[in-house]
Amino acid sequence: MTVALSSVLVAATGVVTAALAMFISFHDLVLLFVVLIVASGVAFGAAWQLGDDIGAGAEQVGAYARTIVGRDGSVSAERAPSVTGPGELAALARDLADVSSRLELSQRRERALETSRRELIAWVSHDLRAPLATIRAMAEALDDGVVDDDSTVKRYHSQVRSDAERLSALVGDLFELSRINSGSLRLGREKVDLCDAVADALAGSAAAADLKGVTVIERLAALPSVDVSARECCRALDNLLDNAIRHTPAGGTVLVRAAAEGGDAIVHIEDECGGIPEADLPRVFDVAFRGDQARGRDDRGGGLGLAISRGLIEAHGGSVTVVNAGTGCRFTVRLPAGGGR
Known part of the structure; x- marks a missing residue:
């Protein structure tokens, strides 16, 4: 004043x-x-x-x-x-x-990341401890001469090799996820026919489907070419297919559909897992998320496959979503024609 x-x-x-x-x-x-x-x-x-x-x-x-x-x-x-x-x-x-x-919003994301990090440490600690304990026990049994018949020794060697491969795959997933989250992932772009990428992923998952007794049905329409890293794109599709096959019971069916929509390339992967509780759907792509016991009882993975798939698809400017459909889930991959960014 x-x-x-x-x-x-x-x-x-x-x-x-x-x-x-x-x-x-x-x-x-x-x-x-x-x-x-x-x-x-x-x-x-x-x-x-x-x-x-x-x-x-x-x-x-x-x-x-x-x-x-x-x-x-x-x-x-x-x-x-x-x-x-x-x-x-x-x-x-x-x-x-x-x-x-x-x-x-930033705080909520930070809390979610912290929760995800703790879950990841818990899951990875468990998944590392189990095969390491098996390898150690079998190696000690072989060293001490507890088993000496050829069939048992061969079975022990096979189990040690299987667990070592499992550990190697887990470490590889952790490394890939760290590259995605740190922003250090570098993608080499090339023109890729997404139908060919889906076909390669289907060929790679055929053995696992046959072993599980799951029928994989493909319905692929003509798709526009996309500018993506063929290797990383195939890996994302491999993880989604592997997830669908692992959670579909023996005698079930996995349906893979591909079509062009609005200038984008769309791939739908439908399984017969029995569905996911609605409350868990937003967390399906979180690191180390495995859902309820019924869904996770046969899951020998580290809970990283879907998180890696989402990271790789989003790095190409696309998106991946999941909804309950029929007797299972439908994962939808959307990639922009010509690349996203």
Whole structure:
């Protein structure tokens, strides 16, 4: 208020001084003083009101800013209050609300990543410990001569090799996932016929399907070419097919459909796993997620395959989603024709 009052007094003093120097008549001087008094009163009142509104608005914005972050460090994305005063303060409150919303979203993602990291450590620790214990026990049995007949020794060697390959695959998955999450994954792009990539993935999964007793049916229509890394794209499809075959019971069917839609290449992979609880669907692609016991009882993987598939597909500018369909799930891969980015 002091600034407003000083400004009004300085302006009035200047006008009076100039008027006296110009030899204005006494009548004109009186009128000038009347106009100055009225104008000064109106200006001071307006300045007082504006300053009061600004002060109240600034206090409201400050109070709102203090509620954004709680004492425990959590961010609360409350709706911006109705702020009195200039529009700039209201705009500032809206900006603060937008920032708090983004901070809350970031915190939720950070908590989800932390939960995922802990689950990953727990799953990997379990998956490493089991084959290592088997390898150690069998190696000790072979070294101590506990088993000496050829058939048993051969079986032990086969089991050691199988567990070593399992460990190698798990370490490879961890390395691939770390490259995806760190942003260090570099993709060499080339024109790829997605039907050929799907056919290669089907050929690679044929042995596993036959061993499990699962029938794989393919219905592939003409697809546009996509700019992708053939190796990484095939790996993503391999993981999805492997997941579908592992969770489909013996005698079941896995259906693979491909078609063009809206200029994109679409691949659907449908299994007969019995479906996933709706509450678990958003977490299917999370690191180390395996779902309920019924779904995970035969799962010998590290829970990384679907997370890797999503990372690789998204790195190509595409997307992969899952929904319950029929007696199982349908995974849908969408890749933009000509590459995404």
